[in-house]
Amino acid sequence: MKNIIWVLFAAALLMTACADETTDVEKTEEDTTEQEKTEESTADTSDAKQNESEDEEKASGQSDKGETVQENISEPEYKIDENDSSVVPISEKGNEKAVLLTIDDVPDGHALNMAKTLKDLDAGAIFFVNGHFLETSEDKETVQQIHDMGFAIGNHTYNHELLPDLSTEEQEEEIVSLSDTIEDIIGERPQFFRAPHGANTDFTKQLVEDEGMVLMNWTYGYDYFEPYMDAEKLTEAMVTGKGPEADVPHSLLKPGANLLMHDREWTAEALEDIVIGLRDKGYEIVDPELIQTVN
Known part of the structure; x- marks a missing residue:
């Protein structure tokens, strides 16, 4: 149990x-x-x-x-006056005492150094190119570098022909073919046009507008006159606006002046002193990015 x-x-x-x-x-x-x-x-x-x-x-x-x-x-601060090609303020930010620098016949040996000089001085400019200077890859690379540095590339026709002497078909070829070439190089079409010798026709004026470009001539320039193919004399002429040895005894420098220069050795040598001299006179160098365009 x-x-x-x-x-x-x-x-x-x-x-x-x-x-x-x-x-x-x-x-x-x-x-x-x-x-x-x-x-x-x-x-x-x-x-x-x-x-x-x-x-x-x-x-x-x-x-x-x-x-x-x-x-x-950036909103446009200036426009190009269609009557005299001067730079005119269109906003409160625009400076009345300003000038525009333009360089023609690019690239002809000195444009890249001129661009570097302007870049160092923080001064804008429009570089007007010709197609017959763009035959080699090196020349095209020069234009690409200038554009990459922030400068505007303008159309100065393909062969620098006097437009009034050409047929309308030839005028169109001179302008449009260069715009096509520029677009192939930098990826965009030019927004500014300057005719060789400043000689335009009614046809080219309308064509330029249809192509979305602002047409301009210039106020003064002296580096293509033989007496001013010297850096020191050219500097004096560009800063004062006077060219007595080119039959311009009075000053053409004024607010809004559109200054013409070329891709030349003596101009490249004078460029820094020209910019400094203009600024010492109280002038601002216009940035082309701030200029009103067609498109």
């Missing part, structure tokens, strides 16, 4: 232990499951926050880029 009682007692203890163990296992499994849920929830929250942060960064980046693009878009 006692043996039976001990057996029953032992069995009861064993069942109790098993029950406790089962409870502990179930509790452990529940705790593990709960912990996994917590970790998953934390991971989901972390991922959500990370994604949100990335979205915010992207949005911020897009906003910053938008602001940068907006800042780089």
